[in-house]
Amino acid sequence: MTLPTPDSGAAPTTPAQRAARVSTAVAFGLQGFFLAVLLTQLPQFKDRFGFDDTTIVIAVVTVSLVAGVGSVLAEYVATRATSKTTLRAGLAVIAVAGIGIGLSNSTALFFAGFAVYGIGLGMVDAAANMQAVAIQHRYGRSILSSFHAVWSIGAIIGALFVSASSALEVSLPVSILVAAVVVAIGTAALGPRLLATGPEVTSSAATPLVIPWRPFLALGAAMALFFAIDFSVGNWSALYLKDLLLASASTAALAVAAYQGAGLVSRLTGDYWVRKYGEIAVVRVGAGIASVGLVVVVFAQSPAMAIAGFLIVGLGAPVVAPLCFSAAGRLAPPEQTDAVIARLNLFNYAGTVIGGGIVGAVADLTNMRIGFAIPLVFAVGLILLAPAFRPARADAAPLSVDHVG
Known part of the structure; x- marks a missing residue:
C-alpha cells in the first residue's frame, strides 16, 4: 500500500521510523485477519458443536471480558519493558490460541482456546495502538487512520478467506489452523523493526501520569459506542x-467483507479528511453515514440489501476508532501515552x-432485525460525542489514570 506523502512543513522521516510504521501496520493487518476469520465462522462453530445463540x-462476551484483562496486561508489560515486546508477545499468544481453537474437539477446549485468544487480542489491540500513536508523534502529522486501514485490509482478507474455504469445502479446523500459522509467520517476520517505547528507552515513564478526566x-x-457497532x-x-x-x-460471510471493504476506504482517506476539516466534522459525518447504513440493515428484506447496508455503515463508522486513540494521545506527554492508550482500550x-452480548441477547429474545436497532442508536450517540475529539490537556481537573475505568 502506498503511504500518504508528508504534509508540507512536516519533519522528514527516518528509515527507522518508516520501517516501524510498516511493521506496526503488518501487526494491525494480522490482528484484523484472524479476528475476521473467527467471527465470520461463528455459524460453522455453532453447527460443529451444536451451540444455540445463547452459547x-x-x-463472545467471554472473549471481550478476557481481552480487557489482556489490555491491562499490555499496560503492565509496556510500562516495564517496551510496547514492541508487548505487541510481539500478544501476536504469539493469538497464534497459539488459534492452533488450540483449530484442534479443539469439545466445548471445554473451544472456550479455553477462545479465552486464551482474548488475552492476545487485548494485548495486541493496546500495544499496536501504542506503537501507532508513538509513530504519529514522530511523524508530526495525522497518520493513525492508515494503520487501522491495514487492519481493515486484514479483516477483508480474513472474511474472503473464510468465504473461499466454505466454497472449497475446507474443514473448519483446517481453515483455523492455516489462519493461525499465517499469524505466527507474520509475527516472526516483524523482527526488531518495531518502535521501542517504554521505560527501557526513557526515564520519564516513572513520572506519575495524570490526565484531564472529562x-x-x-x-x-x-x-x-463505536466498538459496539463494529462488533455487532x-x-x-x-x-x-x-x-x-x-x-x-459463503454469502453471509460477504457482509463482513463489505463492511470492512468500505471501512478500508473510510480509513485510507480518514487522515486526509481530518487534516482538511478536523476531527469533529469527520466524526459527525462518519456517524451520520453509519446511521443511514444501519437503517438499511434494520429494514433489509434480502441478503443483497443487508450487505449494502453494512457497506454503508463501513463508509462512516470505522474512522472513529483511530481518531479516539489519536485524541487520547494528546492528553499526556508523548513519552507517557502507553498507559493512556491501554486504559482507553478498555x-x-x-x-x-454490548455489541456481542446485549445485541445478541435482544436478538435471541426477539430477532436479529430488532437487535440491529441497538447499534443504530449508538451511531446517533456518536454524533453527539463528536466535540470530544478535540481535547485539551489542561482545561479540566486532572485525574490519575489509575483511577479511571
Missing part, C-alpha cells in the same frame, strides 16, 4: 444473513460486550 453470546471519559464513551457487525451480520434472510454461509471491550 455463542457467552463465547475528555478521557468522553473519548472512552465514543470508543465504546462483525459478530452478528453473518448470522443475520444466514438465519433471518436465509443466505448461504472501553473497546465495554463496547464489544
Whole structure:
C-alpha cells in the first residue's frame, strides 16, 4: 500500500521510523485477519458443536471480558519493558490460541482456546495502538487512520478467506489452523523493526501520569459506542444473513467483507479528511453515514440489501476508532501515552460486550432485525460525542489514570 506523502512543513522521516510504521501496520493487518476469520465462522462453530445463540453470546462476551484483562496486561508489560515486546508477545499468544481453537474437539477446549485468544487480542489491540500513536508523534502529522486501514485490509482478507474455504469445502479446523500459522509467520517476520517505547528507552515513564478526566471519559464513551457497532457487525451480520434472510454461509460471510471493504476506504482517506476539516466534522459525518447504513440493515428484506447496508455503515463508522486513540494521545506527554492508550482500550471491550452480548441477547429474545436497532442508536450517540475529539490537556481537573475505568 502506498503511504500518504508528508504534509508540507512536516519533519522528514527516518528509515527507522518508516520501517516501524510498516511493521506496526503488518501487526494491525494480522490482528484484523484472524479476528475476521473467527467471527465470520461463528455459524460453522455453532453447527460443529451444536451451540444455540445463547452459547455463542457467552463465547463472545467471554472473549471481550478476557481481552480487557489482556489490555491491562499490555499496560503492565509496556510500562516495564517496551510496547514492541508487548505487541510481539500478544501476536504469539493469538497464534497459539488459534492452533488450540483449530484442534479443539469439545466445548471445554473451544472456550479455553477462545479465552486464551482474548488475552492476545487485548494485548495486541493496546500495544499496536501504542506503537501507532508513538509513530504519529514522530511523524508530526495525522497518520493513525492508515494503520487501522491495514487492519481493515486484514479483516477483508480474513472474511474472503473464510468465504473461499466454505466454497472449497475446507474443514473448519483446517481453515483455523492455516489462519493461525499465517499469524505466527507474520509475527516472526516483524523482527526488531518495531518502535521501542517504554521505560527501557526513557526515564520519564516513572513520572506519575495524570490526565484531564472529562475528555478521557468522553473519548472512552465514543470508543465504546463505536466498538459496539463494529462488533455487532462483525459478530452478528453473518448470522443475520444466514438465519433471518436465509443466505448461504459463503454469502453471509460477504457482509463482513463489505463492511470492512468500505471501512478500508473510510480509513485510507480518514487522515486526509481530518487534516482538511478536523476531527469533529469527520466524526459527525462518519456517524451520520453509519446511521443511514444501519437503517438499511434494520429494514433489509434480502441478503443483497443487508450487505449494502453494512457497506454503508463501513463508509462512516470505522474512522472513529483511530481518531479516539489519536485524541487520547494528546492528553499526556508523548513519552507517557502507553498507559493512556491501554486504559482507553478498555472501553473497546465495554463496547464489544454490548455489541456481542446485549445485541445478541435482544436478538435471541426477539430477532436479529430488532437487535440491529441497538447499534443504530449508538451511531446517533456518536454524533453527539463528536466535540470530544478535540481535547485539551489542561482545561479540566486532572485525574490519575489509575483511577479511571
